[in-house]
Amino acid sequence: MYKVGIDVGAKNIKIVVMKDGEVIAKDQCLAGFETKENTLSLYQKILESANISESDVSKITATGSGKKAAYFAQNSITEVTAAAKGATSLYPSAHSIIDVGAEEGKSIRCDGNGKIVDFALNEKCAAGAGAFIESMGRALELPIEQFGELSMQSDKEIPMNAQCAVFAESEVVSLMHAKTEKKDIAKAVNDAVASRITSMTRKVGFEKDIVLIGGMAKNTGFVQALKKGLETDIILAKDPEYISAIGAAIYND
Amino acid sequence: MAKEFWRWKEYNWKSENINWNNGAIITGGVDVGSVSSQAVVLVGGELFAYSSMRTGSDSPMSAVNSMNWALEGTGMTLENIKYVVGTGYGRVNVPFANKTITEIACHARGANLMYGNSVRTILDMGGQDCKAIRCDEKGKVTNFLMNDKCAAGTGRGMEVFADLLSVPIEDVGELSFYVEEEPPPVSSTCVVFAKTEATGLLREGWHKNKVIAAYCSAMAHRVVSLLERIGVEDDFVITGGIAKNVGVVRRIAKEIGIKTLETEYDSQIAGALGAALFARSLAEKGK
Amino acid sequence: MIANFGYKxxxxxFYIIIDTDKCNGCGDCVPVCPAGILEVRDNEYDPMADDLMAAVKEEFRKKIKYSCSPCKPDNIDYTLPCVKACQFDAITHSW
Structure with missing residues (x-):
């Protein structure tokens, strides 16, 4: 029998199909405004492409800020639980999990057996999450996928004064008018988000191994800044955006 | 290029009754805000002239321009002004200022003259910040907070919405009342997230005006939560650019149950007026 | 005067709140802050006054949430070093 984990995030829907602890199929799509419809059609698409019939799925568990959109799931778990469960199952040595998605940043401390000891959230403010990078990308006319690589080419340290994403957009425009190089601005933006995630992580405390999950783990410039901020190495999860969906799928196994 | 919907109008005004050449002390105040700059000139403490215009990318230039515009057609020049105080976000960039003073102090002092000394609570909603101030009968600050970290509750937040909905910012307030019933407020505080939420509401088929109403109401709720920290005491006034947005102002008054005082003056000049009043006190004190 | 430094x-x-009626500008709070966010300065909000007061430095006013987080003020029994250092109870915080 198959187990399905659905993570309905603020930006993307991620679904994994698992069997005996292995990921059989996975896919993602934009959450968009018809999130319910998009969640269902992504689910059907995955089953179809993996040649699995709905009756062979024994359990569907939903998570993510929009988990209600997965109305056909039998149960749902919190984002913190899903992140911790997914990360510690794949990386049993993990004591700290940092999850940075589109609209939320989380720092979770575990006891080494996957049990959550403490956690902190950066939520309801775009400054501490991927949305900040996305807003700046609009001002910079730089696709979010290229942010990491471009910022890695810079070794400048330009502090950003604005904390709010709306005000920071104006600051980025001023920097561009002042002929600041794009790569240097990209680095400043990554550094700004990383410093917020760093203080959140320092607040709950951290211990090795630290595993980074969520879409922002793909932004190499952000990862570098985070490592520098925490003054330690970080394990980058493979397919970082799917970890919480995996956590949901294997929950209560 | 797309039309910009969020610019405020520019204007100037001068008194017809005051003879400035009568030996009374002439002082000036310049408030260089993030969006607009105001200049005020007082003759013997009486309002003589003022102007309001957009702040350009060059703040010192904006300060000079706004003062020149206030003085236009009065026969007075900058040399006639004995003491000038600069205030606002760009206050360090007023080249002809004798001193700079925070906008918190200036707003309290300005509101004290504009609305009378019964004013105890001032809410100033500027382009890039939101200030909540309590003051005594002399216009001295007794409690304050200033939120310039977050765009929610500032003019900038409203501009983002005006832009998103392609509505001129001056019309936002009126339009927010053209709804059959008051919708629930937009739930996200963060402007970035509220924008996403609003886009979703439009896709659901909400009329533009209903979305505007939902945002005006969210903004009112947001600033009321800021006011709660300092406490609201009668009389209550709202100044700054958003004071012209009836959609927000009436909803704030409704939520806190206190009516806002009206003034014959332009509410946007409160900061510059306070600066000019401080200029007079400081000039007299020889500071 | 009650000065609320910070934001929502x-x-x-996230506010550090200074009561200037209690603060005498002694500066005991300044060295105990691990993030160095405090200073003693003139009263920016009353230009006619000559007294000094403790204040949050301007560059920290927009990031108190992050600057102050190492002091873990959300732990119920924990008193912030700045709050503890003030013998006049002039400093409080909002969270």
């Missing part, structure tokens, strides 16, 4: 954003209220 979508994620919460």
């Amino acid at each position: 954003d979508g994620s919460g209220d």
Whole structure:
């Protein structure tokens, strides 16, 4: 029998199909405004492409800020639980999990057996999450996928004064008018988000191994800044955006 | 290029009754805000002239321009002004200022003259910040907070919405009342997230005006939560650019149950007026 | 005067609050802050006054949430070093 984990995030829907602890199929799509419809059609698409019939799925568990959109799931778990469960199952040595998605940043401390000891959230403010990078990308006319690589080419340290994403957009425009190089601005933006995630992580405390999950783990410039901020190495999860969906799928196994 | 919907109008005004050449002390105040700059000139403490215009990318230039515009057609020049105080976000960039003073102090002092000394609570909603101030009968600050970290509750937040909905910012307030019933407020505080939420509401088929109403109401709720920290005491006034947005102002008054005082003056000049009043006190004190 | 230094954003209220009627500008709070966010300065909000007061430095006013987080003020029994250092109880915080 198959187990399905659905993570309905603020930006993307991620679904994994698992069997005996292995990921059989996975896919993602934009959450968009018809999130319910998009969640269902992504689910059907995955089953179809993996040649699995709905009756062979024994359990569907939903998570993510929009988990209600997965109305056909039998149960749902919190984002913190899903992140911790997914990360510690794949990386049993993990004591700290940092999850940075589109609209939320989380720092979770575990006891080494996957049990959550403490956690902190950066939520309801775009400054501490991927949305900040996305807003700046609009001002910079730089696709979010290229942010990491471009910022890695810079070794400048330009502090950003604005904390709010709306005000920071104006600051980025001023920097561009002042002929600041794009790569240097990209680095400043990554550094700004990383410093917020760093203080959140320092607040709950951290211990090795630290595993980074969520879409922002793909932004190499952000990862570098985070490592520098925490003054330690970080394990980058493979397919970082799917970890919480995996956590949901294997929950209560 | 797309039309910009969020610019405020520019204007100037001068008194017809005051003879400035009568030996009374002439002082000036310049408030260089993030969006607009105001200049005020007082003759013997009486309002003589003022102007309001957009702040350009060059703040010192904006300060000079706004003062020149206030003085236009009065026969007075900058040399006639004995003491000038600069205030606002760009206050360090007023080249002809004798001193700079925070906008918190200036707003309290300005509101004290504009609305009378019964004013105890001032809410100033500027382009890039939101200030909540309590003051005594002399216009001295007794409690304050200033939120310039977050765009929610500032003019900038409203501009983002005006832009998103392609509505001129001056019309936002009126339009927010053209709804059959008051919708629930937009739930996200963060402007970035509220924008996403609003886009979703439009896709659901909400009329533009209903979305505007939902945002005006969210903004009112947001600033009321800021006011709660300092406490609201009668009389209550709202100044700054958003004071012209009836959609927000009436909803704030409704939520806190206190009516806002009206003034014959332009509410946007409160900061510059306070600066000019401080200029007079400081000039007299020889500071 | 009550000076609320800080802000409120979508994620919460983050203020360091100084009561200038109690603060005499002694500066005992300044060295104990691990993030170095405090200073003693003139009263920016009353230009006619000559007294000094403790204040949050301007560059920290928009990031108190992050600057102050190492002091873990959300632990119920924990008193912030700046709050503890003030013998006049002039400093409080909002979270």
